[in-house]
Amino acid sequence: MxxxxxxxxxxxxxxxxxxxxxxxxxxxxxxxxxxxxxxxxxxxxxxxxxxxxxxxxxxxxxxxxxxxxxxxxxxxxASLLPMHQQSPLMHLFNDHPRTLFDLLEVRALLEGESAFLAARRGTSMDRVVITRRYREMADYVEQAAPIEVEPLARLDHAFHLAISQASHNPVLVHTLQSLTDLLLSSVFASVKHLYHREGPREMINRQHARLHDAVVAGDAEQAKQVALEHLTSISELLRELEAESERLERSAMRIEPW
Amino acid sequence: MxxxxxxxxxxxxxxxxxxxxxxxxxxxxxxxxxxxxxxxxxxxxxxxxxxxxxxxxxxxxxxxxxxxxxxxxxxxxASLLPMHQQSPLMHLFNDHPRTLFDLLEVRALLEGESAFLAARRGTSMDRVVITRRYREMADYVEQAAPIEVEPLARLDHAFHLAISQASHNPVLVHTLQSLTDLLLSSVFASVKHLYHREGPREMINRQHARLHDAVVAGDAEQAKQVALEHLTSISELLRELEAESERLERSAMRIEPW
DNA sequence: TGTGGTGCAATGGTCAGACCAGTAATTGGT
DNA sequence: ACCAATTACTGGTCTGACCATTGCACCACA
Incomplete structure (x- = not known):
C-alpha cells in the first residue's frame, strides 16, 4: 500500500x-x-x-x-506526569499577592524565549497553525457583536500555546502552561477587566499582531522583543488596575476578598 | 457468556x-x-x-x-527478567533523550535571569550567603582528600539556590528548583561522571568562580552571561558523555551468555 | 416535586478472517 | 559448488462485527 x-x-x-x-x-x-x-x-x-x-x-x-x-x-x-500540575506555588499566592508580578516576570522570560525559538525553529506547519489561531482570535475581536471574555481568553491562550509548541521544547511548553494556569486561576477576574476595556484591549491586539508577524516572518530577535513588551505591558496594566481598585476600595470602604 | x-x-x-x-x-x-x-x-x-x-x-x-x-x-x-523497576519519570527520559536538553535549555534561561536579578537586586546579606556557599564548595573541591560526588552535588546545588534566592522572585526560585530536581532524578548518574573527571570539574569550578564574582560585584549582564555559559557547557559535556557511552556500547558488542 | 427505575447510546473489550510484509529454508538452474 | 528464485512460514495491519460496561436522559411512580 x-x-x-x-x-x-x-x-x-x-x-x-x-x-x-x-x-x-x-x-x-x-x-x-x-x-x-x-x-x-x-x-x-x-x-x-x-x-x-x-x-x-x-x-x-x-x-x-x-x-x-x-x-x-x-x-x-494519568496525572502522574505533571511535574508542576498541583503546584505548591498556589499557597504562595494566597499568602503574598505580590507574587503575581514575580510570576509575570518569569512568564515574560519564558514567553520571550518561546517566541524566539518559535521564529527560529518553527516549521511551515507550525506557522500555519499559529496564523490560524491568530486569525481566529482577531476575527473574534473584530466582529461587531459584544465581546465575551471567556471565549476570547481561550482564543488568546490557544494563540500563545501554538507559539510555544512551535518552539519544539516540551519542557518549555509545560512550564509555561503551568505558569499560565497559575496566573489565570489566581487573577482571572483581573484579566477579565483587562479585556473589557477598550484601551488595553487594543494595545493587546496590536501586540498580538506584531508578535504573530515576527514569528511567522522568522525574525527571532523581534519576536522575543515583542513578547517581552507584551508581558511587560500586561504587567503594567494589572498594576494600574490594582492601584485603581485600591483607590476605589478605600473610598468605598469595601472589604472584598479576591 | x-x-x-x-x-x-x-x-x-x-x-x-x-x-x-x-x-x-x-x-x-x-x-x-x-x-x-x-x-x-x-x-x-x-x-x-x-x-x-x-x-x-x-x-x-x-x-x-x-x-x-x-x-x-x-x-x-529474553535473556534475563528485569527485576529492576525504574521510575515512570525515567521512562520518559529514556524514550525521549532530547527532553533532557530541552530541560537544560529552559534551565539555562532561568539560571541566567536568576543570576541577572541576583546581581541587580541582591542585598548585602544575600551576597554574604552566596559567598559563604561558594567558599564551602570551593574549599571542598580544593581539599586533597578524594572527592565524594554526593556531598559536592549538594554544595553545588546550595550555591545555585543561594543565587536564585537573591533574585527575590519566589516563582523563579520554585520553578528552577523543580526543574533541577527533575534533572537530578533523571540523570544523576551522568552528573556523577561529570564530577569524576578532572577536565569538566575544573571547567565547572572556573565558571562557578566567575559566576560568584559577577553576582557579588553586582555586574548583572556579566552574571547572566556566565550563567548561560555554565549551563551551555554542562549541556555540551552531557552530550559528549552520551556520545561516548554509545561508542563504548557499540564496541563492546554482545557477549551472549548462552 | 422528587425519586428511582429503565432504555439507549457511547465507550472499551473481544473476536474472526483476510491480506501485507519480512524471513529463511528449499529448490532449481547454471 | 554456487547463486537466484521459489515458497512456506513468521509477525504486522486492516476490516467489520458483536459483547460488556458505563453514564445519562427520560419517564413512570410515590
Whole structure:
C-alpha cells in the first residue's frame, strides 16, 4: 500500500508510532493530565490507523502508566506526569499577592524565549497553525457583536500555546502552561477587566499582531522583543488596575476578598 | 457468556491474563530464555484467545522486556527478567533523550535571569550567603582528600539556590528548583561522571568562580552571561558523555551468555 | 416535586478472517 | 559448488462485527 504525503508526515502506521504521536501530543499539552481523550474510534480516524493498531499503541502508553483506561468510559491522561500540575506555588499566592508580578516576570522570560525559538525553529506547519489561531482570535475581536471574555481568553491562550509548541521544547511548553494556569486561576477576574476595556484591549491586539508577524516572518530577535513588551505591558496594566481598585476600595470602604 | 470449566481454570480471555499465563509458563521453565516460542497463531489456539488479544498480551510482555519479537521470525524469551523497576519519570527520559536538553535549555534561561536579578537586586546579606556557599564548595573541591560526588552535588546545588534566592522572585526560585530536581532524578548518574573527571570539574569550578564574582560585584549582564555559559557547557559535556557511552556500547558488542 | 427505575447510546473489550510484509529454508538452474 | 528464485512460514495491519460496561436522559411512580 502507498501512503499519501499527508500520512507520511503523520508517521508510519505502527503501534509504536501511534504511542509516540499520542505521547507527543500529551507532552505538547494538547491532551492534559486528567483529561479524557477522544474515543478509540475517533482516534483511529484522526491517526489514520486501524483500531487494532491503535489499541496496541494505547497498550504501550498504559504499560508506561501514561494513560488510564476504563471500559465503557474511556482513556484519561494519568496525572502522574505533571511535574508542576498541583503546584505548591498556589499557597504562595494566597499568602503574598505580590507574587503575581514575580510570576509575570518569569512568564515574560519564558514567553520571550518561546517566541524566539518559535521564529527560529518553527516549521511551515507550525506557522500555519499559529496564523490560524491568530486569525481566529482577531476575527473574534473584530466582529461587531459584544465581546465575551471567556471565549476570547481561550482564543488568546490557544494563540500563545501554538507559539510555544512551535518552539519544539516540551519542557518549555509545560512550564509555561503551568505558569499560565497559575496566573489565570489566581487573577482571572483581573484579566477579565483587562479585556473589557477598550484601551488595553487594543494595545493587546496590536501586540498580538506584531508578535504573530515576527514569528511567522522568522525574525527571532523581534519576536522575543515583542513578547517581552507584551508581558511587560500586561504587567503594567494589572498594576494600574490594582492601584485603581485600591483607590476605589478605600473610598468605598469595601472589604472584598479576591 | 459462560466459560467452560477448563477455561475457568485457564483464566479469563483478557490480554492481561494472556501475559500472566505466558509469564508463568516462562517462570515454570516451559519456555526457556533464548528459546523461540510458538507462533502467534499456535498460541491463539493453545490459550483460546483471538490473535488481537494475544498480540496485546505479547505487547505487555514486550514492554516488560520479557520477550523480544522480530517480524518474519518470531518471539524469543529474553535473556534475563528485569527485576529492576525504574521510575515512570525515567521512562520518559529514556524514550525521549532530547527532553533532557530541552530541560537544560529552559534551565539555562532561568539560571541566567536568576543570576541577572541576583546581581541587580541582591542585598548585602544575600551576597554574604552566596559567598559563604561558594567558599564551602570551593574549599571542598580544593581539599586533597578524594572527592565524594554526593556531598559536592549538594554544595553545588546550595550555591545555585543561594543565587536564585537573591533574585527575590519566589516563582523563579520554585520553578528552577523543580526543574533541577527533575534533572537530578533523571540523570544523576551522568552528573556523577561529570564530577569524576578532572577536565569538566575544573571547567565547572572556573565558571562557578566567575559566576560568584559577577553576582557579588553586582555586574548583572556579566552574571547572566556566565550563567548561560555554565549551563551551555554542562549541556555540551552531557552530550559528549552520551556520545561516548554509545561508542563504548557499540564496541563492546554482545557477549551472549548462552 | 422528587425519586428511582429503565432504555439507549457511547465507550472499551473481544473476536474472526483476510491480506501485507519480512524471513529463511528449499529448490532449481547454471 | 554456487547463486537466484521459489515458497512456506513468521509477525504486522486492516476490516467489520458483536459483547460488556458505563453514564445519562427520560419517564413512570410515590
Amino acid at each position: 502507498t501512503l499519501s504525503s499527508e500520512e507520511q508526515v503523520a508517521g508510519r502506521r505502527t503501534p509504536e508510532n501511534v504511542a509516540a504521536r499520542l505521547e507527543q501530543l500529551i507532552l505538547d499539552g494538547v491532551f492534559r493530565p486528567g483529561q479524557l481523550l477522544p474515543s478509540e474510534r475517533r482516534l483511529c480516524e484522526r491517526l489514520k490507523v486501524s483500531r487494532a493498531s491503535l489499541r496496541e499503541g494505547l497498550r504501550i502508553l498504559r504499560s508506561k502508566q501514561i494513560i488510564d483506561t476504563r471500559q465503557g468510559h474511556g482513556s484519561t491522561v | 459462560t466459560l467452560s470449566s477448563e477455561e475457568q481454570v485457564a483464566g479469563r480471555r483478557t490480554p492481561e491474563n494472556v501475559a500472566a499465563r505466558l509469564e508463568q509458563l516462562i517462570l515454570d521453565g516451559v519456555f526457556r530464555p533464548g528459546q523461540l516460542l510458538p507462533s502467534e497463531r499456535r498460541l491463539c489456539e493453545r490459550l483460546k484467545v483471538s490473535r488481537a488479544s494475544l498480540r496485546e498480551g505479547l505487547r505487555i510482555l514486550r514492554s516488560k522486556q520479557i520477550i523480544d519479537t522480530r517480524q518474519g521470525h518470531g518471539s524469543t524469551v
